[in-house]
Amino acid sequence: MIQNDITDIFLALMVAIFGLIALTLSCFRLKSKDYSLLSFGIFALLYGIRGVVEIQSIQAAANGREIIFPYIISFITYLIPIPFFVFIIQIFGKGRYNFFLWALRSFIVFAVIGIFWDILQSRPSTLHSFSRILVIFWVGVLIINVLKPVAPRTREQNRLLIGLFIFLLFVINANLVGLNILLWQWNREEFGFIILLVCLGYVAAHRFFENEKKLYAVEQEMAIAREIQSRILPLTMPSIEGLDSVARYIPMSAVAGDFYDYLVKDNQICILLADVSGHGVGAALIGSMLKVAFASQEPHMSDPARVLVGINRTLHGRIDGNFVTACCIYIDAEKGSGEYAGAGHPPSLLCRKNEVEIVELVNEGIILGPFPDAIYKNRSLSFKTDDRILLYTDGVTEATNRSDEFFGDQRLKHFVGAHANLSAGQFLNALFEHLYAWSGRASSKTLDDDLTAIVIDIGFNPSN
Incomplete structure (x- = not known):
């Protein structure tokens, strides 16, 4: 008996296999906001499973368990419009007056009611007549919307329309036959679905590979940005008699928005630490501008406020709505004196170990760039x-923990005081390890923002 239905079994299995392939491919892009391949895969898989269990010879071979098949068919019939309209929304948008979105919502509600009612009545397909009416109505709305789109149709939408109209004609025929409205009983909806499947497969695959091309282009841009950043950040801090300076940074993304650099003259050093708004390629390019602007201020390195003024004038009008916070410190190691200025940046800390005192270097300057x-x-x-x-x-x-609580200024000051006995490098390693432990994340995971810190110890022999 199964031999008589071999064609139907083959077609149903082929549809289900197409669905599984689409679902497998969609798993490679779970973070993507394009759900066309995922919804297409679920739709095809459900359609194929329903096609298999509807075959009489398959039910006859179930050896007493065929009672479950009508429920499977009924539940899938209620559910299958949901992934279909998700796919339609991905391809055509929400439709005029959000009609496609309302169709999706109505099918979700109806599926819940239908499944619940079948279980309550202990009888499958109790609401299939209403389901057919709902399908015919929304299919009509769908046809009107795609014929009169809100925006001009794309090439992939036109390709999909060919298969969609053919399939919808088969769907309308099947539902009208089910409602006994038509004179004939011919119903081969699966043929229309195969045609739609080919068109859907083309569109889904086309979107998938187009997204892959875009992602590859982004990865190439990020590689360029990483190269830019690797050239603008110092590999080490300078060796200056009487100072021990160490820097650490961990980017949130492949390219950080943080930047630091230094200017050195004899036993004098001027250090700039900046935080560019945003991340990625744009932040890296602004970082390269910062490096050039900072280098041009070498004649004024003993005057951090003037350095910030010069950088601000360079950035203004050139960073397209972005901004930069920064702090700049000048230290004369021979005289044991210095100057400090800030631009909208968190206050740096001065830890006087011998006096057990931690001083906040509060700044009153505004951010760089806009003004x-x-x-x-x-x-x-x-x-x-x-x-x-x-x-x-x-x-x-x-940095936040699992309760979304900030690490905060007070915890940082307490940590600085409690670990004042460590060397500069040991202190920064301990600080970053503590931040990861406090946030509840492994050290291989990134935090919510770029991490950059610089420690300068006065009176230590350089240990870079």
Whole structure:
């Protein structure tokens, strides 16, 4: 008996296999917001399974378990319009007046009611007549919408329309036959579905590979940005007698928005730490502009406020709505003095180990970029042996734990004081390990923002 239905079995299995292939391919892009391949796969798989269990010879071979097949057919009939309209929304949008979205919502509600009612009545297909009416109505709405689209149709939409109209004619015929409205009983909806399947497969595959091309192009851009960044960030901090300076940074993405650099003259150093709004390629390009702008301020390295003014004028009008926060510190290792200025940046910390005191280097300057005439002020500093300076970006204090609680300024100050006995490099390693442990994430996972910190110890022999 199965031999008589071999053609129907083959067609149904082929549809189900197509669905499984589409689902498998969609698993490679779970983070993508394009659900066309996923919805297409679910739709085809459900259609194929229903086609198999509808075959009488398959039910006869179930050896007493055929009672479950009508329920499978009924539940799938209620559910199958849902992935179909998800796919339609992915391809054609929400439709005029959001009709496609309303169709999806109505089928979700109807599927829940239909399945619940079948179970309550202990009888399958109790609401199939209403289901047929609902399908005919929304199919009519679908046809009107695609014939009079809100926006001009794309090439892939036109390809899909060919198979869609053929399939919808078969669907309308099948539902009208089921309602005994037509005179004939001919119903081969699966033929229309095969035609639609070919068109859907083309569109889904086309979208998948187009997205792959776009992702590849993005990856190439990111590789270029990584190369740019690898060239603009210093490999090491300089060796200066009487100072031990160490920097650490961990990008949130492949390309960080944080930037740091230094200028050196004799036993004097000027360090800039900046945080560019955003991440990725744009942030890396602004970082390269920062490097050039900072380098041009070498004659004024002893005046951090003037350095920030010069950088701000360079950036203004060139960073397209972005902005930069920054802090700049100048240290004369021979004199034990320095100057500090900030531009909308978190306050750096001065830890006086011998006096068990931690001083916040609060700045009053505004962010760099948007305001051409911004003014910045210096704060004079006097250092003692064993003083420690910590510069950092907001990724440190704004790291969150599983309760979405910020690490915060107070925890950072407490950590700085509690670990003052560590060397500069050991301190930064301990700080980053503590941030990961506090956030509840493995060290191989990125945090919510770029992490950058620089420690300068006064009176230590250089240990770079």
